[in-house]
Amino acid sequence: MSRDTAQRPTADRASSIVSRRKVLTGLGATAAAGLAGCSGTESGGTETVDCHSSALEHGEGDVLDGGVMATVEDRDVRLVVPLSVETVRSQNVDRLELVDASGVVAHVIPVSPEDQNVMANKMGVGEGQLQYEQYLAQRPFHGQYRVIALDRSGTELDSITIEFNCFPELED
Known part of the structure; x- marks a missing residue:
């Protein structure tokens, strides 16, 4: 399931790709935060009154350039994964696997470009x-996941x- 190491960039190009990834991850996370009604932080993560999310590492592909973030709806902590319909179609993305910190596949989310018809009616999802959203637990809940896009x-x-980190509800 890993990439062919012969296709990896040289050390010089790798550093520029890492910088590009950090920028894209930060921009994607900020964009996702904007869609979810949150404000971005300077760290490249997203932060709300309820949750703070940070991308620790990004692979070499571009499927997940929109970022991933944790959010809270009522008491439910959800992981939100925005994707481009065109990218899903052109790269034949079939599913997302959410692997927990212990290395276990905790959730599998089927992906299809045809889902755009349903999501067109969803608040905050652009043309x-x-x-995709995955329920994780009720807050407070803190964790780490590796989200993997597979064909x-x-x-x-x-x-x-x-x-x-998704914190308990603040009392007034």
Whole structure:
């Protein structure tokens, strides 16, 4: 499921790709935060009154360039993964696997460009976008997940590791 090491960039190019990834992850997380009604932080993560999310590592692909974030709806902590319909279609993205900190696949989210018809009615999802959400637990909940985008053959297309803290509801 890993990439062919012969296709990896040289050390010079790797440093520029890492910088690009940090920028894209930060921009994607900020964009996702904007869609979810949150404000971005300077650290490249997202932060609300309820949760703080940070991307720790990003794979070499571009499927997950929109970022991943934890959010709270009522008391439910959810992991939100925005994707581009065109990217899902062109790279044959079949599913997202959410791997917990112990290395166990905790959730599998089926992905399809056809989901755009349903998501078009969802608040905060723009044209040409998909937004998948996975319920994790009730807050307070803190964790780390590696989100892996896979094609139909099981080949890893991209990954992102996120950690988050979703705090108890604040009392007035």
